[in-house]
Amino acid sequence: MSTVLLQVSNLSKTYKDKNYWFNRKCVSALEPISFDIMPHKTLAIVGETGSGKSTIAKLLVGAELPTTGDIRLNGQTLAPGNFKQRCQHIRMIFQDSGTTLNPSLTIEQLLDEPLQLNTKLDEVERNQLIRETLQKVGLLADHMSFYPHMFSGGQKQRISLARAIILKPQVIILDEALAALDPSLRSQMINLLLDLQQQMGLAFILISHNLGIVRHFSDEMMVMCEGAVLEFGKTNDILKKPKHKYTKKLIMSQRFQLLNR
Amino acid sequence: MNLIDIRNLSIELKTASKPIFAVDRVNLTMKEGEVRGLVGESGSGKSLLAQAIVGVLDEKWRVDADRFHWRGNDLMRLSPAERKAIITKDVAMIFQEPMACLDPTTSIGEQLEEAVDAEQLTGFFWQKRQQRKQAAINLLHKVGIKQHEVCVKSFPHQLTDALCQRVMIAMALARRPMLLIADEPTAAMESTNQGQIFRLLASLNQLKNMSILLISHDLENVTHWTNTITVMYSGQFVEAGTTEQIFNQPYHPYTRALVDSSPRANRMIPNKSRLMTLPGSIPILQHLPIGCRLGPRCPRAQQKCVHAPKIKNFHSHQVSCHFPLKDSYS
Ligand SMILES: Nc1ncnc2c1ncn2[C@@H]1O[C@H](COP(=O)(O)OP(=O)(O)OP(=O)(O)O)[C@@H](O)[C@H]1O
Ligand SMILES: Nc1ncnc2c1ncn2[C@@H]1O[C@H](COP(=O)(O)OP(=O)(O)OP(=O)(O)O)[C@@H](O)[C@H]1O
Numbered sequence: 001m002s003t004v005l006l007q008v009s010n011l012s013k014t015y016k017d018k019n020y021w022f023n024r025k026c027v028s029a030l031e032p033i034s035f036d037i038m039p040h041k042t043l044a045i046v047g048e049t050g051s052g053k054s055t056i057a058k059l060l061v062g063a064e065l066p067t068t069g070d071i072r073l074n075g076q077t078l079a080p081g082n083f084k085q086r087c088q089h090i091r092m093i094f095q096d097s098g099t100t101l102n103p104s105l106t107i108e109q110l111l112d113e114p115l116q117l118n119t120k121l122d123e124v125e126r127n128q129l130i131r132e133t134l135q136k137v138g139l140l141a142d143h144m145s146f147y148p149h150m151f152s153g154g155q156k157q158r159i160s161l162a163r164a165i166i167l168k169p170q171v172i173i174l175d176e177a178l179a180a181l182d183p184s185l186r187s188q189m190i191n192l193l194l195d196l197q198q199q200m201g202l203a204f205i206l207i208s209h210n211l212g213i214v215r216h217f218s219d220e221m222m223v224m225c226e227g228a229v230l231e232f233g234k235t236n237d238i239l240k241k242p243k244h245k246y247t248k249k250l251i252m253s254q255r256f257q258l259l260n261r
Numbered sequence: 262m263n264l265i266d267i268r269n270l271s272i273e274l275k276t277a278s279k280p281i282f283a284v285d286r287v288n289l290t291m292k293e294g295e296v297r298g299l300v301g302e303s304g305s306g307k308s309l310l311a312q313a314i315v316g317v318l319d320e321k322w323r324v325d326a327d328r329f330h331w332r333g334n335d336l337m338r339l340s341p342a343e344r345k346a347i348i349t350k351d352v353a354m355i356f357q358e359p360m361a362c363l364d365p366t367t368s369i370g371e372q373l374e375e376a377v378d379a380e381q382l383t384g385f386f387w388q389k390r391q392q393r394k395q396a397a398i399n400l401l402h403k404v405g406i407k408q409h410e411v412c413v414k415s416f417p418h419q420l421t422d423a424l425c426q427r428v429m430i431a432m433a434l435a436r437r438p439m440l441l442i443a444d445e446p447t448a449a450m451e452s453t454n455q456g457q458i459f460r461l462l463a464s465l466n467q468l469k470n471m472s473i474l475l476i477s478h479d480l481e482n483v484t485h486w487t488n489t490i491t492v493m494y495s496g497q498f499v500e501a502g503t504t505e506q507i508f509n510q511p512y513h514p515y516t517r518a519l520v521d522s523s524p525r526a527n528r529m530i531p532n533k534s535r536l537m538t539l540p541g542s543i544p545i546l547q548h549l550p551i552g553c554r555l556g557p558r559c560p561r562a563q564q565k566c567v568h569a570p571k572i573k574n575f576h577s578h579q580v581s582c583h584f585p586l587k588d589s590y591s
């Protein structure tokens with residue numbers, strides 16, 4: 001029995017609506033939720049627009065402060081202000097990560113940046129680590145001197161993945177990171193992520209609209225609606241026997257498109 | 262009679278050195294009332310081909326074709342102005358970014374009224390104004406927007422993506438086209454909204470007998486809605502046939518890989534096992550391989566593939582490959 005990697009308890013978030021000065025209205029983006037993730041496991045989060053999926057991601061990486069609740073990594077509570085500890089262990093890949101790479105830096109400089117900020121490695125060690133990481137994501141050490149515009153969309157995704165794993169994180173959050181990719185690139189990326197999970201024991205949190213990917217990739221899933229968790233359990237169980245009407249509708253709307261042929 | 266019949270259409274990027282064929286001898290035929298999917302990876306030239314058909318490419322590009330027939334008329338023999346007149350009357354296109362194509366400073370109502378065809382109006386100018394208003398509202402009803410009062414008054418940025426796309430479709434319908442070209446109409450939409458737009462297009466096809474060319478990078482996404490599919494890769498024609506032929510018995514190694522890599526095809530394989538996929542990625546225009554452009558990524562490639570393959574026809578299932586997978590199904 002392995003130990004829990006990430007333990008989230010009672011996490012919630014309310015936004016104050018700035019448009020109302022008097023009688024400030026509060027928007028509850030996330031009702032209190034709790035879940036655990038083991039190493040080597042993937043948790044998928046599905047739900048329609050505005051259901052609070054990205055809010056969970058932002059709270060976990062520390063881009064927003066939670067209203068209540070706490071997050072423990074390996075049993076240690078993550079302090080709200082301690083950004084450095086967090087961004088070493090929990091990393092996030094966005095949907096358009098390819099375009100968020102700084103175009104004026106070479107790949108080596110791009111990958112060196114987080115190392116300089118977060119580790120005490122010297123130049124030779126850093127260089128070595130960059131080489132190893134590029135190899136892991138299926139790129140060559142020769143690519144170090146290239147600029148982002150010299151890569152195709154899929155290769156850019158690999159670079160942002162390299163950037164995400166170079167600090168040896170334990171959790172990676174994929175917020176719609178696969179949605180915009182072409183099917184063949186998407187499959188390549190999924191294979192790569194699965195390989196990395198096997199090798200490094202990474203846990204993934206996968207936020208996705210595509211139930212096909214969720215089914216293939218995740219161990220557990222969470223269905224969200226208006227900030228609350230409707231269902232939470234093994235992916236296979238939920239997809240086979242959805243309990244909630246909303247989940248059924250979600251599955252039907254995709255099955256209708258996918259399976260009727 | 263074929264609605265549109267295009268043979269060997271090429272689109273060339275004019276450069277100082279050697280010309281680059283961004284689209285290289287592609288065929289496309291459509292019958293009246295048909296819904297055809299045009300599928301290929303990002304960068305395979307789908308939008309270019311569509312823009313070439315409606316004639317909106319700028320002078321950077323040169324379009325050439327062996328045959329370009331529209332309802333039996335040979336458009337190649339007409340002057341550009343005559344061609345344009347025919348095409349703008351009968352063909353409408355929804356472009357890839359709906360938000361970018363609507364004027365952000367004008368209300369939806371005004372933009373729709375402007376799009377209404379003057380030929381549909383009768384009477385004096387004050388009557389025409391009223392008719393225009395009514396026509397705009399009718400168009401909104403046609404695309405399933407019931408609260409037309411709110412919609413007419415709002416500006417593009419106030420609408421959601423799905424609503425914007427409906428408005429775009431409404432504007433495309435204003436001229437009562439025979440062919441609607443929809444370039445990635447549901448990109449960046451979640452599946453419930455995607456379903457709405459596809460259902461709307463399907464109903465327009467059924468009720469108005471309007472033909473639709475549905476462009477998408479995701480084969481799986483469109484198969485439910487199309488009668489026939491044309492696949493492109495890196496500017497070259499890959500395969501065309503009925504949706505069943507393409508999805509159940511693809512003859513081309515590229516189509517095979519597309520079908521195999523979709524999560525649906527992987528429903529049967531165990532959770533977390535590796536998916537089937539081709540290595541590498543689509544070449545950039547400046548470094549196109551010679552011959553069959555899939556060559557460097559193709560599992561069946563042989564020496565012969567440095568020459569571009571000719572199109573083979575098996576019972577109206579067309580494939581462009583030296584070594585099609587025809588015999589692997591029996
Ligand atoms: N900075 C903010 N201020 C106020 N409200 C916010 C803020 N960020 C998000 N919200 C609200 O919180 C709710 C949840 O948003 P969230 O971004 O988590 O949705 P989501 O599930 O990620 O949706 P999508 O599928 O569109 O990405 C939404 O109703 C949103 O309007
Ligand atoms: N204005 C332009 N100048 C130079 N090259 C261009 C231009 N527009 C498109 N291209 C190139 O032409 C090729 C085909 O582009 P096109 O936009 O038709 O692709 P697409 O199949 O529509 O892709 P997507 O799914 O991303 O829309 C690409 O390699 C692209 O880089």
Ligand code: SF4
Pocket residue numbers: 513514515553554555556557559560561562563566570581582583584585
């Ligand atoms: S022609 Fe050759 S390289 Fe091209 S798809 Fe066929 S086998 Fe592959």
Ligand SMILES: [Mg+2]
Pocket residue numbers: 053054055
């Ligand atoms: Mg989100």
Ligand SMILES: [Mg+2]
Pocket residue numbers: 307308309357444
């Ligand atoms: Mg396009």
